[in-house]
Amino acid sequence: MFITSTGIAVLTVVTALIYLGFLHRVLDRMKLAKESALIILLLMLAGFFVPPVRLGSVLWISIGGALIPLGICVYLLVTADTAQEKGRAIVTALLVMIVVYLSDKLISIRPGTGFNVDPLYIPALTAGIIAYLMGRSRRSAFIGGVLGVILIDLVSASEIFLRNLSPSRIVIGGGGVFGSVVIAGMLAVLLAEVAGEVRERLQGGPKHE
Amino acid sequence: MNKNKDLNKGIYKGISFIIVVVCMLFIFLNILEAKAHAEDLSEIMPKILEFDELTEEEISKEKYYRILDEDEELITTMGRRVYVDDEYITSDNEYYRVYKVEEYTAYARLIEKLELAPPENIRERETSGENAPLPGAKENDIMMAQGEDGVTRAIAIYHTHNAESFVPTDGTHSIDGQGGIHEVGRAFQRALEDKGIRAIFSEDLHTPHDAGAYRRSRQTVLELLEQEPDAIFDIHRDSAPPGEYATAIEGVPATKILMVVGRQNPNMEVTRQFALDLKYISDQIHPDLIKGVMMAQGNYNQDLTPLNLLLEVGGHTNTREAAEHGITFFSNSVGHYFYGTEAENDIEEIPPGGTAAERPLEEGHPIWLAIIRIIALAAVAGAAFFLLNVGTYDNFKEKYGSGLSRYKEKLITIWDRVKNRIR
Structure with a gap:
């Protein structure tokens, strides 16, 4: 097997396409028309060709992986109907940051130890659960996931300074459209959606508004 | 009516927050339990505040986990927690699956002895x-x-x-x-x-x-x-x-x-x-x-x-x-x-x-199986979402009934034409 062999290339492309398909669906539930969602998705993909932008000695930011999702968050916050909704979203993000920070520190870093979930998925799980419980809000889930991971990256960067650690390169949104920020937002929304749909079905069918 | 609504909302919110706190506690305690047994909070908190990684204590306490087979023979020792359903392949290609974990000991069942085949191209x-x-x-x-x-x-x-x-x-x-x-x-x-x-x-x-x-x-x-x-x-x-x-x-x-x-x-x-x-x-x-x-x-x-x-x-x-x-x-x-x-x-x-x-591994079946599996999973997930959204069968008929019956009519027309051609 080679990374570039036919089979592996097809597998990678198919996985990526399916992922992007789900991401598109998530985006168009974010108060964006299907076409806008597609354009934003393509922009995020295009972000792969743009290297991360340096913000400081340790901090970098990825355009596709953080700046664009952050822009969507700002758009969602600004267009939120009530102050309560905005508050919920921010609180979700803060809670995600706290929970992820604790789990990062307390989970053993040995493969196979600690809580059963890979650190990549913990922000999404947390954001999905908290956003759903606080108000069944898909948008809170998205903001919670995206903003939560961005915040934790900022916390990590400041931790490097506070503890005088060897400076690494913290790329906010590292991984671009396949990175931790986007995954957090996307999976959180999907989780909240599934929870919401299942709950509605259990209650006897969707309420037609 | 409004008062009742507000009361309900309040109760709902209260319950939600309690659930959130319970969830977080659960996660927290789960992690603590995985760390080391009988560690009390007073030991952990200073570490969080000092920003220390907790692996220090695991290392110093030399807490290792052992995997035993069904005859209680040692398969391996590792510096990681083992979970039920974890799988381990030994250097002799014996493939084990863990079925029970007690404290620092895991018990695993031999599933099979793998016959490693040479990669496709060598064969x-x-x-x-x-x-x-x-x-x-x-x-x-x-x-x-x-x-x-x-x-x-x-x-x-x-x-x-x-x-x-x-x-x-x-x-x-x-x-x-x-x-x-x-x-x-x-x-x-x-x-x-x-x-x-x-x-x-x-x-x-x-x-x-x-x-x-x-x-x-x-x-x-x-x-x-x-x-x-x-x-x-x-x-x-x-x-x-x-x-x-x-x-x-x-x-x-x-x-x-x-x-x-x-x-x-x-x-x-x-x-x-x-x-x-x-x-x-x-x-x-x-x-x-x-x-x-x-x-x-x-x-x-x-x-x-x-x-x-x-x-x-x-x-x-x-x-x-x-x-x-x-x-x-x-x-x-x-x-x-x-x-x-x-x-x-x-x-x-x-x-x-x-x-x-x-x-390149063109006939490598694990790869193609994986591709098929991912597409199938995506299709199932998509179908599940669709079904969840659509609701009951009545709703389904409501939403799509007319469309489908038109489609059915078209199919019947085409089928008739084909039958006529054949005759």
């Missing part, structure tokens, strides 16, 4: 009766197989946990910044380059040294992928008593290597097959080198490509030099698996010719 060469091809012929095969200017001949190396070090040599198990593990990476790089293989070694740090390092190393993996290596290795070291990994190969003290495959990603089967293929080749060249393959709970950024393998080269109680020797021997396996480098050594036991280099 082909053997049946066609060819032996080690001439270097020139190999080049041609490679070029034809790849359909481009030639094999990349590059292997990428990185360390998610840069701080990992080896106590006997480095004096500590963890050095902020570039730990002893970087020397192991460098040894791997040197060994590969001595064989004419380009080694792309990223020494990027992923501090702070905690579980979030895997989120941070995602960017590193993507950047390495851009350079189109033939495989990527994330080099770590384990926490284990020295005897677990110490070995000698060709009389040289070395450490065994444990391959770790993450199960929380769609590429798991393919990565596992890659690990087993690589193990097969390695077992031919250096029989005692691969400690086993662990299917662990995690992603380890292996979702980005199925040829991203995590290696544990020795434990923290082995010497770094032994680990460097171990990885150097491993480079022979990597070199031969991809590029047939050991064929030039004229050793009888080594399978003929290049291996993966000969043909």
Whole structure:
């Protein structure tokens, strides 16, 4: 097997396409028309060709992986109907940051130890659960996931300074459209959606508004 | 009415918050329990405030987990918690699945003894009766197989946990910044380059040294992928008593290597097959080198490509030099698996010719199975969402009934026309 062999290339492309398909669906539930969602998705993909932008000695930011999702968050916050909704979203993000920070520190870093979930998925799980419980809000889930991971990256960067650690390169949104920020937002929304749909079905069918 | 609504809302919110707090407590306590038994909060809190990684105490307490088989014989010891349903393949290719975990002891059932088959392309060469091809012929095969200017001949190396070090040599198990593990990476790089293989070694740090390092190393993996290596290795070291990994190969003290495959990603089967293929080749060249393959709970950024393998080269109680020797021997396996480098050594036991280099794995069924599985899963998920949205059958008829009946009419018309033609 080679990374570039036919089979592996097809597998990678198919996985990526399916992922992007789900991401598109998530985006168009974010108060964006299907076409806008597609354009934003393509922009995020295009972000792969743009290297991360340096913000400081340790901090970098990825355009596709953080700046664009952050822009969507700002758009969602600004267009939120009530102050309560905005508050919920921010609180979700803060809670995600706290929970992820604790789990990062307390989970053993040995493969196979600690809580059963890979650190990549913990922000999404947390954001999905908290956003759903606080108000069944898909948008809170998205903001919670995206903003939560961005915040934790900022916390990590400041931790490097506070503890005088060897400076690494913290790329906010590292991984671009396949990175931790986007995954957090996307999976959180999907989780909240599934929870919401299942709950509605259990209650006897969707309420037609 | 409004009062009732507000009351309900309040109760709902109150319950929601209680549930959130309970969930967080549950997660917190679960992690604490995994850390060390009977640790009380007063010990943990200062550590959080001092920003220390909790692995210090696990290391100092030498809390190791053991896996036993059904006869209570020891399969392996490891510095990691083992969970029910974890799978472990020993160096003898015995495939175990854990069915019970009590404190620090896990009990596993033997599922089967795997017969590792040579990678597809070797089998082909053997049946066609060819032996080690001439270097020139190999080049041609490679070029034809790849359909481009030639094999990349590059292997990428990185360390998610840069701080990992080896106590006997480095004096500590963890050095902020570039730990002893970087020397192991460098040894791997040197060994590969001595064989004419380009080694792309990223020494990027992923501090702070905690579980979030895997989120941070995602960017590193993507950047390495851009350079189109033939495989990527994330080099770590384990926490284990020295005897677990110490070995000698060709009389040289070395450490065994444990391959770790993450199960929380769609590429798991393919990565596992890659690990087993690589193990097969390695077992031919250096029989005692691969400690086993662990299917662990995690992603380890292996979702980005199925040829991203995590290696544990020795434990923290082995010497770094032994680990460097171990990885150097491993480079022979990597070199031969991809590029047939050991064929030039004229050793009888080594399978003929290049291996993966000969043909990209077109008929590799784990890959195509994985592709089919992902598409099927996506289809099921899509269908589930659709059904959830649509609601009951009545709703379904309501929404789509008219559309479908029109479609049905069209089909009937077409069928009639076809029948008329046939007559």
